[in-house]
Amino acid sequence: MMGGYGGFGSFGWIGMILNLVITIGVIVGFVLLVIWAVRRFSNEGRNSISSTNLEQAQASPRDILEKRYARGEITREQFKEILSDIG
Structure with missing residues (x-):
């Protein structure tokens, strides 16, 4: 109940x-x-700081730019423009 x-x-x-x-x-x-x-x-x-972060900290601007272009984050025109800027 x-x-x-x-x-x-x-x-x-x-x-x-x-x-x-x-x-x-x-x-x-x-x-x-x-x-x-x-x-x-x-x-x-x-x-x-991992090894990846350490590599990124020591990478040159050109290396970073090439990696961004390779990943497809920027177009060819943007790549050329930024490359001429950092020159």
Whole structure:
């Protein structure tokens, strides 16, 4: 027997909805906590100089320009214009 409370305790439908909201909030909070922990304790989240960043720091403007052109970030005309500017 349910004790006359409609099966959801003394709060009825409001209790069911409140329980659903709290449960979803706890699940979302746990997922966000896991995402934060992974980012915080992984190497991706650290501000250290990696070999890639070191190579970019030592690259000349022409090298950077050639890489941008090779990746398709700039057109041939833009490449020539910037190349003449840095000359």
